[in-house]
Amino acid sequence: MHGQAVVAGVGESTYYVRGRSPDSEFQLTCTAIRRAVEDAGLDLAKVDGFVSYMDQRNDPLRLAHALGIDELRWSNTCWAGGGNNAAAAVQLADAAVSGGYADTVVAFRGLAQGQFGRFGRPRGLSNAAQGDMGWKAPYGLLSPAQECALHTARYMHDHGISQEALCDISLACYANAQLNPRALRNGRPLTREEYHESRWIVEPFHLFDCCPENDGAAAIVVTTPERAKDLKKSGVPILACAQGLGPKYGFHAFQEKYLSGMFYGNVGEAIWQRAGVKPSDVDVLQLYENFTGPVMIALAEMGFCEPGEVEAFVANGALEGPNAKLPFNTSGGNIGEAYIHGFELVNEAVRQVRGDSTCQAKDVELSLVVGGPGYAPGSAVLFNRA
Amino acid sequence: MARHFGDDWLIPALDPFNESWFTAGKITVQSCDDCGVFQHPPEDVCGSCQGTALSFVECSGEGTVESVAVVHHPVHPGLSDHCPYAIVVVSLDGAPGANAIGNILNRDPGDISIGQRVRAVFEPAKDAKTGADLLIPQWEVV
Ligand SMILES: [Zn+2]
Numbered sequence: 001m002h003g004q005a006v007v008a009g010v011g012e013s014t015y016y017v018r019g020r021s022p023d024s025e026f027q028l029t030c031t032a033i034r035r036a037v038e039d040a041g042l043d044l045a046k047v048d049g050f051v052s053y054m055d056q057r058n059d060p061l062r063l064a065h066a067l068g069i070d071e072l073r074w075s076n077t078c079w080a081g082g083g084n085n086a087a088a089a090v091q092l093a094d095a096a097v098s099g100g101y102a103d104t105v106v107a108f109r110g111l112a113q114g115q116f117g118r119f120g121r122p123r124g125l126s127n128a129a130q131g132d133m134g135w136k137a138p139y140g141l142l143s144p145a146q147e148c149a150l151h152t153a154r155y156m157h158d159h160g161i162s163q164e165a166l167c168d169i170s171l172a173c174y175a176n177a178q179l180n181p182r183a184l185r186n187g188r189p190l191t192r193e194e195y196h197e198s199r200w201i202v203e204p205f206h207l208f209d210c211c212p213e214n215d216g217a218a219a220i221v222v223t224t225p226e227r228a229k230d231l232k233k234s235g236v237p238i239l240a241c242a243q244g245l246g247p248k249y250g251f252h253a254f255q256e257k258y259l260s261g262m263f264y265g266n267v268g269e270a271i272w273q274r275a276g277v278k279p280s281d282v283d284v285l286q287l288y289e290n291f292t293g294p295v296m297i298a299l300a301e302m303g304f305c306e307p308g309e310v311e312a313f314v315a316n317g318a319l320e321g322p323n324a325k326l327p328f329n330t331s332g333g334n335i336g337e338a339y340i341h342g343f344e345l346v347n348e349a350v351r352q353v354r355g356d357s358t359c360q361a362k363d364v365e366l367s368l369v370v371g372g373p374g375y376a377p378g379s380a381v382l383f384n385r386a
Numbered sequence: 387m388a389r390h391f392g393d394d395w396l397i398p399a400l401d402p403f404n405e406s407w408f409t410a411g412k413i414t415v416q417s418c419d420d421c422g423v424f425q426h427p428p429e430d431v432c433g434s435c436q437g438t439a440l441s442f443v444e445c446s447g448e449g450t451v452e453s454v455a456v457v458h459h460p461v462h463p464g465l466s467d468h469c470p471y472a473i474v475v476v477s478l479d480g481a482p483g484a485n486a487i488g489n490i491l492n493r494d495p496g497d498i499s500i501g502q503r504v505r506a507v508f509e510p511a512k513d514a515k516t517g518a519d520l521l522i523p524q525w526e527v528v
Contacts, residue, residue, distance in 0.1 A: 127396060128513060134398035135427055138408075138522055139487050140391055141473050142461050149455035150475055157453075157500050200458040200470075251427050254475050256483045259452055 005097035006228045006235030007090075007383065008104075008221045009040025010347040015184055015216035015338035019114035025215075029058045029110030030066055032217035040221045041232040042104060047221070049074030049105030051092040053085035054341060058110055074102035078243075078377070082144070083288055083334075086342030086371035088379035091241035093222035103224055109343035110217030132250040145210055145291055147253070147375075149202045152293030154260045155307070156204060161296065163204060165311040167195045169292040170208045170335060172319035177332025179321075180358040184214060185336040209292040211334035218343040220350060236353040236383050239366070242270035244378035253375060261301060262294050267370065267378040268302030275382050277366060279303045282382075284327040284352045284361040286345035288372030289334050298370060302380075322359045327352075330359035345369050346381070353383045389509045390489045390524060391468050397511050400518055403428040406442040407486075411521040413449075413506050414442040415481035426484035445480035447506040449525070452477050452485055456495040470495045476504055476525055492526040503528045 012035065013028040014021075021028060037044045045068050050060040060075035074096040078085035086109065093105040129137035136142065155161065174190035177183035190208060198207040228235030244267035252258065272278055279302060289295045296310050304326070305313040319328035331337040331348040338344055349369035351357040364385065371379040389395055398408050404427070406414045416428035420437035431438055453475040460466045472495040476486050490498050491507060505528050508521040 128399035128515065129396050130399045131401075132427075134401070134404055136487055137396045138398055139473055139489050140395075140457060140462075140465055140468070140471055141487055145459075146455055146457060146461075146473060150453045150473065153455055154453035154475070154500065200456070202458060203456040251487075254453075254485050254487060255426065256452070256477060256485055259475060259485060 004225065005094045005222050006225050006237050006386070007350045008042060008223045008228045008231055008235045009036045009038070009233070010220050010350050011035025011037070011039050012182065012218040012340070012344065012347060013216045015182060015214055015340065017184060018213040018215055021112045021114055021215040023112070025110055025112035025115050026058055026062070026066070028112055028215065028217040029108060030063065032110060032219040033063070033067060033106050033108055036106065036219040036221045039233070040223070042221060042223070044068060045070045047104050047106055048072060049093065049096050049102035051076045051089050051096070051105060051107045052109060053078040053089045054080070054082060054109070056109070057116065074105055080377055082375060083290065083342035084371050084375060084377050085379050086288065086346060087241065087369050087381040088243045088371060088377065089343070090220070090222070090238065090346060090381045091243060091379065094238045094241055097222050097224055103227060105222045106219055107222060107346070108217060108219035109341050111341065112215045113213060114215060135251045145205055146202050148291045148293050149205055150254065151259060151262055151297070152291070153204055155293070155297050158260050159307040159310065161311050163196070165296050165314055166204065166209050166292040167192060168314040169289065169295050169319065170195060172317075172324070173289065173329050173333045173335035174208070175320045176330050176359045177336025180331050180337055183332040183337040184212070185332055205291055205293065211290050211339045214338040214340065216338055216340050218340045218347050220346060233354060234386055236350050237386055239382045239384040240271055240275035241381045242267050242274065242379065244270065245376060262297045263376050263378045264298040264301035264370070267380050271368070271380045271382055272303070277382070282326070282366050282368045283364045284330060284349070284367050286329055286333065286349045286369040288342045288345060288370055289329065290372060294372050298372065302370070322361050327359070327361040330357050330361065342371050349381070349383055353385055387509060389511060389522070390491060391465060393511070395464055397513055397520055397522070400513070400516070400520075408520050408522055409518070411508050413445040413447045413478060413523060415445055415478060415484045416440050417443040417481070424481040424484040426481070426486060443481070445478050448479045448528070449476040449486070449504050449506070451475070451498065451500055451502040451504060453500060454498045472498045474498060474525065486523065488523060488525045490525050490527060498527070
């Protein structure tokens with residue numbers, strides 16, 4: 001059934017620094033959905049499905065009511081925390097439309113941390129830490145940055161990778177954000193010197209290795225090719241999707257067989273096999289970067305290069321700008337555009353196929369977006385030109 | 387001996403999975419009675435053979451640093467006075483495949499590196515709510 005469903009439109013709210021949104025999370029989410037449906041030229045009332053991920057607070061029935069939906073026929077969400085499932089949400093929409101369960105499904109993510117508190121803050125911490133946190137909190141291991149740092153440090157040690165590899169990834173995100181008026185880092189370029197002089201958050205991550213926390217919403221509309229035929233813009237086909245479910249969760253991630261790496265290998269295998277293409281066929285890549293380390297690991301685990309070649313692969317501006325060797329996070333990504341838990345990367349991947357990115361790669365046939373940050377489940381979607 | 391992050395810092399809530407680790411005063415790892423595999427953290431079922439007969443096995447208390455991350459930005463106010471500090475992953479002698487998280491008590495964060503040999507030491511703590519006595523495993527470079 002691959003290639004059956006298409007993305008007919010993309011939309012987003014204005015993006016804000018965390019806590020600065022004048023609108024509620026629900027308002028931001030409705031705005032993004034409305035704009036995606038307008039972009040598609042579809043009738044809002046005819047949306048008949050909603051999918052999201054990561055404990056989405058914006059209930060599909062509340063959305064259906066507020067948006068004047070005629071009939072809701074599909075609502076679903078992916079399990080697990082983090083932005084891992086940003087691309088898996090698209091897969092759910094694809095499954096609904098390709099399976100004939102719904103005709104016009106919106107996949108989205110919205111968050112306003114001013115309204116609901118910081119997403120990444122340690123939870124469940126009283127005097128006695130429960131469950132998984134009980135193994136970590138007594139040792140001061142509390143944040144995703146710290147966990148990703150332990151994997152990244154070991155990976156760099158094993159494969160002889162220097163800090164410059166992480167720097168190059170961050171520089172690409174900042175450079176691309178300078179071309180994107182939506183990006184929160186637009187007008188705030190970054191130099192290699194500033195990167196190295198910036199404070200450590202947790203070694204090997206400097207401040208600029210970490211994505212900021214932001215508020216906003218992003219959405220896409222997935223529909224059938226028949227319905228998309230009459231629309232003002234041609235739809236972008238969903239060529240293949242993958243979810244990487246596996247045993248590496250929580251504290252298990254630090255065990256010997258998982259420590260030096262993350263969780264992109266099986267996502268890569270699945271997406272290449274389903275699409276019948278290889279990494280070097282990809283024209284433009286959006287890769288979830290909560291931190292730069294997982295990007296470096298994902299490039300190797302998904303087969304773009306060998307682990308020992310990662311530093312050379314990203315060096316000399318190889319990821320930077322529309323004419324890069326591999327155009328990467330062309331909107332600026334989580335680091336440069338806004339951290340909408342990776343869904344802004346999905347919008348950008350679609351724009352690259354349509355040819356209306358602010359950092360448009362040439363002759364895009366295959367556009368890949370990968371959800372992260374490396375803990376199971378990972379996810380990916382490959383879009384292609386119609 | 388005062389705890390690494392002070393005596394007021396978080397303790398684990400004891401449960402059947404972590405009680406041995408945090409109270410035994412020695413390094414213990416869950417092992418499958420049927421296939422002998424070690425698993426950490428402990429589980430109800432052996433992830434290798436799906437057996438349900440699982441026991442805690444005492445290890446030597448020595449190990450090797452497998453990764454280190456030096457934290458500079460405190461994400462909890464209780465850690466502000468303790469930054470920078472190092473979090474380490476330690477592989478446990480006698481329990482192949484099993485790694486633990488910990489801190490190193492006898493080295494500055496910048497002097498800790500992958501491959502260093504370490505030995506367990508134990509921080510006494512008390513759960514004020516339940517009255518339970520804890521001995522939290524920590525590490526010293528040998
Ligand atoms: Zn077993």
